[in-house]
Amino acid sequence: MAALWDYPDFDEHEGVHFFTDPVTGLQAIIAIHSTHLGPAAGGTRFWHYADKADAVTDALRLSRGMSFKNAMAGLPMGGGKAVVLADGARTKTPEMLAAFGRAIDSLGGKYVTAEDVGMSDADMVAIARATRHVSGLPVGEGHAGGDPGPSTARGVYLGVLAAIKRALGKDSAAGVHVAIQGVGSVGGGLARLLAADGAKLTLADVNGVKAAALAHELGAATAHANEILAIEADVVSPCALGAILDAGAIAALRAPVVAGGANNQLAVPADAARLHGRGVLYAPDYVINAGGIINVALEYLGQGDRAEVARRITLIPERLEQVWAESAATGDPAADVADRMAMRLIGRG
Ligand code: NAD
Numbered sequence: 433m434a435a436l437w438d439y440p441d442f443d444e445h446e447g448v449h450f451f452t453d454p455v456t457g458l459q460a461i462i463a464i465h466s467t468h469l470g471p472a473a474g475g476t477r478f479w480h481y482a483d484k485a486d487a488v489t490d491a492l493r494l495s496r497g498m499s500f501k502n503a504m505a506g507l508p509m510g511g512g513k514a515v516v517l518a519d520g521a522r523t524k525t526p527e528m529l530a531a532f533g534r535a536i537d538s539l540g541g542k543y544v545t546a547e548d549v550g551m552s553d554a555d556m557v558a559i560a561r562a563t564r565h566v567s568g569l570p571v572g573e574g575h576a577g578g579d580p581g582p583s584t585a586r587g588v589y590l591g592v593l594a595a596i597k598r599a600l601g602k603d604s605a606a607g608v609h610v611a612i613q614g615v616g617s618v619g620g621g622l623a624r625l626l627a628a629d630g631a632k633l634t635l636a637d638v639n640g641v642k643a644a645a646l647a648h649e650l651g652a653a654t655a656h657a658n659e660i661l662a663i664e665a666d667v668v669s670p671c672a673l674g675a676i677l678d679a680g681a682i683a684a685l686r687a688p689v690v691a692g693g694a695n696n697q698l699a700v701p702a703d704a705a706r707l708h709g710r711g712v713l714y715a716p717d718y719v720i721n722a723g724g725i726i727n728v729a730l731e732y733l734g735q736g737d738r739a740e741v742a743r744r745i746t747l748i749p750e751r752l753e754q755v756w757a758e759s760a761a762t763g764d765p766a767a768d769v770a771d772r773m774a775m776r777l778i779g780r781g
Contacts, residue, residue: 434485441492444780446472447542448492451535456528459517460535461487462543463495465510468778471541472512473729474498475548475568476532478555480518491515494548497696497718498725500774504751505722506744507729510778512543518550526558533562541565546580546728553579567732576741577731580724583741585621587723587748588693591715592626592667594749595691598756599713600666606630611655611665611687613637614672615646618693618721622671623650636660637672662686670694682706691715704767708759716770719751 436448447464464472474495481487491513499511516532518524536545536559546568547556553570560566571577592610596602609632612619616637623633623646633652636659637643647654655663661676662684670676674696682703690697690712697717698704707714723745730736730744755773759766775781 436488439489439492441489441496443492443496445492445495448488449535449539451532453528453531453535456525456531457519457523458528458531458535460514460532461491461517462512462514462535462539463491464512464539464543465492465495466499466778466780467510467542468780469503469510470508471510471544471565472498473502473507473509473544473546473567473725473732474511474513475546476514476516476551476559477548478516478518478522478524478550480520480522481515484517487515487517493696499778500771501718501722501725502729503774503777504719504770505726505729506747506751507726508733509544509725509729513548514543514545516551522550524555529555529558530562533559533566536565537563539565544732546725546732565732567728569731571731574738575731576727576736576738578727579617580727581617582621583723583727583745584618584693584721585625585723586742587726587745588618588622588669588671588691588720589625590746590749591720591752592622592669592689592691594752595667595689595713595715598753599689604629607632608667609634609665610667610669611636611660611663612669612671613657613660613676613692614670614694615643616671619669619671620646622669622693623652627652634660634663634665667691670697675699677703677707679703679706682710682712685710685712687712689713689715691720692717693721695721698767701767704765707767708765713756714766715752716755716767718774719755719770720748722748
């Protein structure tokens with residue numbers, strides 16, 4: 433295994449912590465990329481990795497992404513991420529979650545966790561028995577916090593409207609054709625918001641039954657999950673997996689706008705220039721999909737209610753406008769401009 437410092441994704445992490453608890457079987461990594469703006473906030477992923485080196489890479493890559501996301505969302509939070517290594521059967525016990533909570537607590541508030549893939553709000557409740565540095569807990573009506581999906585969908589929706597305005601000169605989504613890849617929590621929420629505006633929708637999901645049911649409800653069309661990115665539409669909105677914008681997919685794009693909620697949409701950094709070269713208006717993923725972290729960060733900070741979450745989400749299109757304006761002025765790809773802005777905000781520019 434390469435030394436930690438030699439990992440391509442290390443990128444001057446402030447700290448990378450490894451925890452083991454033989455009694456409960458816990459094996460966890462907590463990566464803290466930056467605390468420049470505040471405690472490092474980012475969810476915990478519970479995942480089975482065939483190779484433990486992949487778990488380290490995942491923690492580092494996701495942690496850096498959270499630094500950028502939180503900074504661009506204007507939150508007083510740094511960036512971090514945790515990975516709990518699952519066995520093949522993905523066994524997770526309350527004792528293991530408690531041990532993980534103690535691990536988080538030992539960092540004294542430098543890292544604040546929330547849900548990510550494989551972790552539920554019930555798991556956050558179990559972790560909260562051992563530490564207060566946790567968010568994404570169930571909350572009462574009107575409070576910030578809880579399921580981040582609807583907040584993420586709302587931010588993506590506002591970002592799509594901003595992109596439509598900039599690329600197509602239209603003030604609303606009425607009659608605009610949006611192709612959505614993945615109709616889960618984020619993509620499904622986005623579809624409903626756009627349908628209410630009278631957008632023309634094409635939906636795709638590997639779960640074809642789910643896509644068909646939502647399409648029926650909203651009067652939308654469906655496409656095959658493998659073809660959705662290449663259909664002729666005004667906007668393509670990736671809301672499923674990451675790394676879907678590779679050289680082939682970018683060459684096949686027929687929409688002038690890519691704006692969606694999926695994390696890490698670019699397969700490799702060079703794809704930023706490929707999109708730009710094709711004249712596509714791209715909404716950098718961690719800028720447009722920050723609604724969920726805004727929701728859970730305000731919960732943790734105890735700063736405001738749902739109305740404040742909604743107000744802060746309206747700042748997402750403004751941030752996208754800044755990125756696009758600088759991209760237009762400099763000729764640099766939007767994704768690179770966003771990275772540069774984020775680096776400046778975390779004091780590394
Ligand atoms: P989800 O699990 O609710 O939905 C994902 C959907 O995508 C599922 O319906 C799944 O069947 C579908 N899917 C998977 N692979 C697909 C493929 N190849 N083609 C088409 N559909 C496919 O997840 P979510 O919470 O909606 O998250 C979607 C994306 O948004 C992820 O990349 C996630 O990391 C990102 N994201 C989510 C949030 C949030 O608050 N939930 C916040 C920021 C980013």
